[in-house]
Amino acid sequence: MNIAEIREMSSTQLEKELMEQKKALFNLRFQHSINQLENPMKLSETKKTIARILTVLRERQNDAE
Numbered sequence: 001m002n003i004a005e006i007r008e009m010s011s012t013q014l015e016k017e018l019m020e021q022k023k024a025l026f027n028l029r030f031q032h033s034i035n036q037l038e039n040p041m042k043l044s045e046t047k048k049t050i051a052r053i054l055t056v057l058r059e060r061q062n063d064a065e
Helices: 003-008 011-033 041-064
Strands: none
Touching: 003 041, 011 041
């Protein structure tokens, strides 16, 4: 998910997507710990997506103030 797609989403959609990404990260970490993760790069991609979502949410919060 790139930044342009994230910016198009509403705040409620972003919060929902954030929760889904955090759950996915938990599952990926679990799979990685028991050596069942096929693509370890998914971990870093998911972390970056979470960071992008948090950044957009923070920008919107600062603009509202």
